[in-house]
Amino acid sequence: MVKEKILVTGGAGFVxxxxxxxxxxxxxxxxxxxxxxxxxxxxxxxxxxxxxxxxADISRKDWISKIPRAHVVFHLACHPRxxxxxxxxxxxxVNLIGSVNxxxxxxxxxxxxxxxxxxxxxxxxxxxxxxxxASCLTPYDVDKYSTELMLGAYNKxxxxxxxxxxxxTIYGPRQRVNEKxxxxxxxxxxxxxxxxSRPVTIFxxxxxxxxxxxxxxxxxxxxxxxxxxxxFDIFNLSTGRETKVIDVFRMVxxxxxxxxxxxxxxxxxxxxxxxxxxxxxxRRKLGWRPRTSVEEGIRLTVDAMRKxxxxxxxxxxxxxxxx
Amino acid sequence: MVKEKILVTGGAGFVxxxxxxxxxxxxxxxxxxxxxxxxxxxxxxxxxxxxxxxxADISRKDWISKIPRAHVVFHLACHPRxxxxxxxxxxxxVNLIGSVNxxxxxxxxxxxxxxxxxxxxxxxxxxxxxxxxASCLTPYDVDKYSTELMLGAYNKxxxxxxxxxxxxTIYGPRQRVNEKxxxxxxxxxxxxxxxxSRPVTIFxxxxxxxxxxxxxxxxxxxxxxxxxxxxFDIFNLSTGRETKVIDVFRMVxxxxxxxxxxxxxxxxxxxxxxxxxxxxxxRRKLGWRPRTSVEEGIRLTVDAMRKxxxxxxxxxxxxxxxx
Numbered sequence: 174m175v176k177e178k179i180l181v182t183g184g185a186g187f188v189x190x191x192x193x194x195x196x197x198x199x200x201x202x203x204x205x206x207x208x209x210x211x212x213x214x215x216x217x218x219x220x221x222x223x224x225x226x227x228x229a230d231i232s233r234k235d236w237i238s239k240i241p242r243a244h245v246v247f248h249l250a251c252h253p254r255x256x257x258x259x260x261x262x263x264x265x266x267v268n269l270i271g272s273v274n275x276x277x278x279x280x281x282x283x284x285x286x287x288x289x290x291x292x293x294x295x296x297x298x299x300x301x302x303x304x305x306x307a308s309c310l311t312p313y314d315v316d317k318y319s320t321e322l323m324l325g326a327y328n329k330x331x332x333x334x335x336x337x338x339x340x341x342t343i344y345g346p347r348q349r350v351n352e353k354x355x356x357x358x359x360x361x362x363x364x365x366x367x368x369x370s371r372p373v374t375i376f377x378x379x380x381x382x383x384x385x386x387x388x389x390x391x392x393x394x395x396x397x398x399x400x401x402x403x404x405f406d407i408f409n410l411s412t413g414r415e416t417k418v419i420d421v422f423r424m425v426x427x428x429x430x431x432x433x434x435x436x437x438x439x440x441x442x443x444x445x446x447x448x449x450x451x452x453x454x455x456r457r458k459l460g461w462r463p464r465t466s467v468e469e470g471i472r473l474t475v476d477a478m479r480k481x482x483x484x485x486x487x488x489x490x491x492x493x494x495x496x
Numbered sequence: 497m498v499k500e501k502i503l504v505t506g507g508a509g510f511v512x513x514x515x516x517x518x519x520x521x522x523x524x525x526x527x528x529x530x531x532x533x534x535x536x537x538x539x540x541x542x543x544x545x546x547x548x549x550x551x552a553d554i555s556r557k558d559w560i561s562k563i564p565r566a567h568v569v570f571h572l573a574c575h576p577r578x579x580x581x582x583x584x585x586x587x588x589x590v591n592l593i594g595s596v597n598x599x600x601x602x603x604x605x606x607x608x609x610x611x612x613x614x615x616x617x618x619x620x621x622x623x624x625x626x627x628x629x630a631s632c633l634t635p636y637d638v639d640k641y642s643t644e645l646m647l648g649a650y651n652k653x654x655x656x657x658x659x660x661x662x663x664x665t666i667y668g669p670r671q672r673v674n675e676k677x678x679x680x681x682x683x684x685x686x687x688x689x690x691x692x693s694r695p696v697t698i699f700x701x702x703x704x705x706x707x708x709x710x711x712x713x714x715x716x717x718x719x720x721x722x723x724x725x726x727x728f729d730i731f732n733l734s735t736g737r738e739t740k741v742i743d744v745f746r747m748v749x750x751x752x753x754x755x756x757x758x759x760x761x762x763x764x765x766x767x768x769x770x771x772x773x774x775x776x777x778x779r780r781k782l783g784w785r786p787r788t789s790v791e792e793g794i795r796l797t798v799d800a801m802r803k804x805x806x807x808x809x810x811x812x813x814x815x816x817x818x819x
């Protein structure tokens with residue numbers, strides 16, 4: 174059987190690079206499109222010789238004609254949520270016009286799209302289901318939801334097939350903290366700071382909850398979607414469980430091996446008090462379930478970040494020795 | 497009492513110019529922002545000495561800092577629906593990024609926004625209500641609905657006040673047919689062609705219905721919204737009645753005074769079979785109701801277009817005589 178050709182936008186990013194590794198392991202032919210604004214080639218170092226890499230900005234349509242046919246596009250490239258009120262025009266450009274470009278590419282090549290949407294579009298919620306109404310709090314939420322609607326319009330008009338995953342709060346090895354982009358994912362931020370013996374700030378009282386899903390469970394779901402035969406479908410990609418931010422802090426501290434207390438800052442704009450999303454539909458229709466407990470996932474993340482820090486330290490030392 | 501300062505985006509267009517006339521009559525201080533891509537200065541000839549005009553593209557944010565404070569922004573500028581699949585990126589640029597620019601302007605000046613949304617976002621429907629689910633068929637629908645969500649996000653985040661009108665099918669004097677933009681509004685297209693003794697093509701069988709609302713009734717509703725004290729509200733702006741396209745053709749033929757039969761072409765992409773929208777909410781909360789019957793409105797439109805054609809003919813003759 175000839176394996177599908179795959180295009181991964183944002184493939185050098187956190188989720189993208191885990192997915193690309195899985196795809197390469199499963200012998201798919203993979204092209205990565207990334208502008209490296211938040212991802213890095215280093216994320217792909219284990220597979221870089223076995224993929225094609227295209228440096229391009231998703232929001233500029235010139236890439237559409239330059240990338241050969243793929244059968245499936247994993248569309249993961251995005252401008253981060255935490256920065257979206259600071260530059261809402263850029264958010265629309267990357268997150269919606271970028272998606273329109275992906276749709277035009279898919280139309281040209283009759284490709285299917287697997288899109289990374291955001292469960293933040295529900296607003297505050299407990300066990301939200303896919304048919305629940307959206308309550309967008311930020312330009313990012315609007316642009317993610319708009320992309321879902323755009324995928325729907327192209328499906329009705331041209332029959333372009335799409336699967337939409339509404340990601341819960343993903344965490345795991347290789348997740349970046351990017352202060353420049355105001356991107357402070359909870360597990361990675363706490364681990365990065367505590368591993369460097371730096372103070373941790375929790376915005377709000379820490380009792381806000383997140384539905385934390387481990388990145389390897391996410392790439393497992395994405396991989397399964399290649400074989401899914403639906404025409405247009407939306408799935409929450411979540412554990413259905415709530416974890417308090419303060420409890421994340423405690424687990425990270427324990428695995429880092431420090432006794433620390435967090436500072437508290439004011440709640441962030443658009444921050445959501447409670448988040449959890451039903452995964453009944455994805456269990457039923459894709460046969461997927463989360464395999465990694467939050468405790469296990471945080472342990473794996475802290476271990477990986479510790480190893481990565483040691484690797485970087487060694488690289489810096491070796492470079493110094495050579496110079 | 498000092499009257500509010502008003503900014504009208506797309507104020508040189510069809511609906512915009514009728515609104516600007518009403519505003520000037522009611523002694524408001526009016527600035528029009530328009531790129532004249534579809535509107536024209538000629539639409540504003542009766543008021544041009546009593547308004548400020550700014551030639552600018554709504555999608556480029558440089559205008560935000562150049563226009564002095566307004567208290568209310570009527571945001572009517574848009575890229576037309578019928579062209580949205582041909583250039584979906586441009587549609588997002590004008591219709592969503594343009595709206596984000598209006599929101600950033602409103603944020604800067606603490607202005608209220610009155611936004612012209614589109615009842616096409618419901619998809620095919622009979623007496624749709626404001627809380628009904630959206631079913632977007634084109635990039636234009638997505639961008640209009642996304643703007644509503646963006647207005648909602650800015651309302652929650654910054655308290656920016658908005659009133660959203662979901663326009664039914666508006667018709668009346670001064671509506672343009674713009675083949676370049678693929679813009680063929682039903683009454684104006686039929687009247688333009690029949691007044692020139694040209695054949696008329698109906699796309700589909702002509703039994704598709706429209707909820708036709710007369711432009712003077714629309715500008716009346718917009719004017720009322722200045723005094724409305726709501727924080728964030730959505731209104732259908734409609735008659736709640738369905739008129740078949742073939743019946744529009746018959747009425748236009750009668751008022752033009754010709755006996756003609758239409759050709760039939762294939763249905764257009766994203767065309768909607770049945771459209772009507774409940775106006776119960778706008779009647780109750782704004783005290784508005786449509787005052788012009790479809791028959792009366794079509795008669796007024798044909799008369800105005802006949803006079804306009806005579807005016808243009810005379811102008812051409814006079815120019816010829818002078819040259």
